[in-house]
Amino acid sequence: MAAQTDKAFRESVINSDLSIADGMPLIWMSRLLKIPLPERVAGSDMIEALFADKCEPPIRVYFFGGEPGVGEQACQVINQADAGLYAVGHYCPGFGSIEEMSTREIIDEINRHEIDFLIVALGAKKGQAWIEKNRHRLKAPAISHLGAVINFFAGTVKRAPVWMQRVGLEWFWRILEEPALWKRYFSDGLRFAKLLLGNVIPYAVWIRFIQKKLNEINPVVINIEEDDHRIKIYLIGACIDKTIGALKPVFKECVTKRKNILIDLQSVPIIDGAFLGLCLLLYKHLNQQGYQINFQNINQQNIRIFKWNSARFLIPQF
Structure with missing residues (x-):
């Protein structure tokens, strides 16, 4: 809390x-x-x-x-x-x-x-x-x-x-x-009750409503652009627990390059807590090096998922 x-x-x-x-x-x-x-x-x-x-x-x-x-x-x-x-x-x-x-x-x-x-x-x-x-x-x-x-x-x-x-x-x-x-x-x-009513229960209802999409198994497609100061990662497809296996080594490799990272979610219809957990690991290692992670082109549904997972601090611009 x-x-x-x-x-x-x-x-x-x-x-x-x-x-x-x-x-x-x-x-x-x-x-x-x-x-x-x-x-x-x-x-x-x-x-x-x-x-x-x-x-x-x-x-x-x-x-x-x-x-x-x-x-x-x-x-x-x-x-x-x-x-x-x-x-x-x-x-x-x-x-x-x-x-x-x-x-x-x-x-x-x-x-x-x-x-x-x-x-x-x-x-x-x-x-x-x-x-x-x-x-x-x-x-x-x-x-x-x-x-x-x-x-x-x-x-x-x-x-x-x-x-x-x-x-x-x-x-x-x-x-x-x-x-x-x-x-x-x-x-x-008291604060837990507020978190439960405002975040956890709405997210739980949404998970059950969208369950069919969360069963998708097509791996996310990853495209990367890099310049002297920044790495830009374009993701295509659902970024959920069953699809993000290929992201882990990509994030690990990006950390070794010691640059700011921008993740474009324009072609990502849906994310989940597993994806946000992976992003928090990336956030942690970049912070320790003095660099930042940023996101762009997030749809309203995914913004709500950031909020429900108490990860809104990752996207202060939205």
């Missing part, structure tokens, strides 16, 4: 190498939209699986953030177990600004440990912003904001029973454990 209104947070999600579906509403929406997400994977599920998988040597984790003393407790619990994780350290930066948490001394303190997995717990927006600011300075190959994980390991917060997780009530359990969370969940719930 934060990504809907906060550009910096949205960019941090797009820039991530892995985004897991942490939330049952995401799974319910995916089923409604015929997107193949088989199950929820919470960040804590991922860490619990790594903890339970006894590997040699164990994965070296470091905790950055959390309440005072919680990181130390989490490290003790992990290191007392013969498990797949080994805690190499922790740091509690307090409640300062991102700048105050990003000093050379702090980054050096983190980097002096041989970390495999850096777990950040600063609050979602702040944690993502801290990671974005410092990722190029951090030596850990894997970095993730997993706010509740440090509390689960320390035992200061108990995780919801499995049955509550499966039916989508973990949020209710979290409020019982941490009452201050109710404001966040209430606010997110």
